[in-house]
Amino acid sequence: MPCVHYKFFSLLHYDTVTFSGLHISLGDLKRQIMSRQKLKVTNCELQISNAQTGEEYTDDNSLIPKNSSVIVRRVPVRGVKTTSKTRFITRTEPVSGTPKAIEDSSAPTPLAQLIKGWLCEETLGSTSTILYLLSLRKTRPL
Structure with missing residues (x-):
């Protein structure tokens, strides 16, 4: 059975996606990888490149030949701003008691x-x- 070996950039081992035919479209490969890894389309996109040549596949209709090895990277969905991890700490004074003068x-x-x-x-x-x-x-x- 034809397959494509994929590995996330940060991992060491390859996983396999099987399909029928001589090649698989990039869109189908992305969908299979996302379903196997339980990733949501709304959270990230997959950037896929050939493991041997480093060529990045950009068109979802491009065909990836059987027995190929690819590198997968998760990237944020385009058009969505990432949230900042900065926390603002505010200090409030208790409201009980007599009013105090505002300090300089x-x-x-x-x-x-x-x-x-x-x-x-x-x-x-x-x-x-x-x-x-x-x-x-x-x-x-x-």
Whole structure:
């Protein structure tokens, strides 16, 4: 039975897709790979290139001969922006008690006060944020 051997760029071993005929279209190969790997069309596209020559197949109607080896890469769907992993941390003061005067935002806040206020909240920040605050200790007075 004719087959095409495929391997994801980051993996070491090849898997096999079997089909009937002398060749398989790129679109059919992509569909079979996505169904075998349980990938969703809405999440990513597959970029397929010949393992020996490095030639990238771009047309879904192009034919890939039997017993070929291809390299597969997952790429984001075109036209969709990826979400940023940046988190913004905001600190809010409790609303109980007497109203307080608004402090001048241009005055630097001591590091100890920042950490104390931050740790008083029920959520802790990421390790990198804590390390950043501790690195400020060298430049700001406690």
